[in-house]
Amino acid sequence: MSSASERPTVTHWRPGPIFVVAVLTVLAMLIALGTWQVQRLAWKEALLERIAERIAAPPLSLAQAEAQWAQQGEIEYVPVEVSGRFDHDGEQHFLATHQGQSGWYVYTPLELRDGRALIVNRGFIPYDRKEPATREWEEPEGIVSFTALARDPLAEKPSWIVPDNAPADNLWYWKDFAAMREAMGLAADATVPFFVDIRSYGADSGIRVPVPGVTQVDLPNNHLQYAVTWYGLAAALAVVAGFMFFRSPNRKEW
Template identity: 35%
Template sequence: MSRYIAPLMIGVLGTAILVGLGVWQMQRLAWKEALLAEIEARMELDPVALPADPDPVADRFRPVVLDGRYGEGLALVTVPAEGGGGVRLRVIRPLELEDGRRVLLELGKVSPEVIDSFQTLPVYRGSGILYWPDEVDVFTPERDKGGNVWYARDIPAMAAELGTEPLLVIARAGEKGNPLLVPSEPDPARIPNNHLQYAVTWFGLAAVWAGMTVYWLLRLRRRRYLER
């Protein structure tokens, strides 16, 4: 009987861990679906005046009204082109509002081949989405100062460089702008949500682990029967 204890414990423990990981992913799925629904609902709200002190949590994805003139300077952020193959550049400019505040405005994405001929009107009147990107880590390369190219949206560093508040607003997709621009408004449908796939994987592994445990025990039983 003692020969069955170790395989049985390994089988039960491994299966329990894998099932637990599957349950955790299902809980993450429910959380992500609720979050995406909240983001979508927030983005459908009517635009409001830019808050005096926007909150990165409460005001994330909130539509706001903007009316101002572009300041000097430009930041270009590399991003993979949709569908693969090449890159595009996020175009970010300082915008000085009528009340004197200066914020960063992301106008959209443009092909590097046409960036030299890219032009905008001197003013922007429309709406945008408040956004706090989290893209910078220890692996992010230093920006190319010569070409003013960044490899992530480092808002505090960009704000210091362009003389604005550390606040990013992304122009709404429906706003009229340069025809060369591809809108970069956040899309909840494109936010990764793979938790169901992960859950199925963990539950599948749990079933395989349990099956292999049963097979192991049957082999031990058969061996014991042959040894008699």
């Protein structure tokens, strides 16, 4: 029987150049992803601050809002004061939820004093009140005034998981401005080039339905969490790789 001093020594694998290059490449990628998320965090916080400032600002006239749109090419969440007459025959319905209830956002063309039209999200109605004949309230006639938030039209469908709109069935899943304008029978050169969402009517309007003030400004901001995750993975990789690289190449195992 051999003695303990004669037992063989096990030689452990030492990382070579290919391993080092691979680890450094992955480490650089993880750090880059973490840094990108930090940059995205700064961008998102600035965006949220900008939106908050806009919403809190005094409302513009529709003419001022149009001038800003023409100059900047965007008008998202800018408060606007509007007045006109609703054309209820052009009403369109956007599938939505409000405070946990399924239903519709009612989009209606508003006839302006100068003869043009503005597409207005009037607010929320319950799912079973889509057809006017099912409603127990009367739609407003004559000139109405309200404050609203301007909304930019979307350049394309937000995601492939969003269903396609069905204009023939008056069923909308995303705000396709051109298609909605066409479904309402509005001319492109006689329509304000953005939407508005009603925030509130005048105190003496008596209008309660559709429920206004449904604009959602809850933008997710998970970039700090993502940055911590990527940097954490980078740190873990560095620790594991360092342990493998610097441990003793020869060690006796019993």
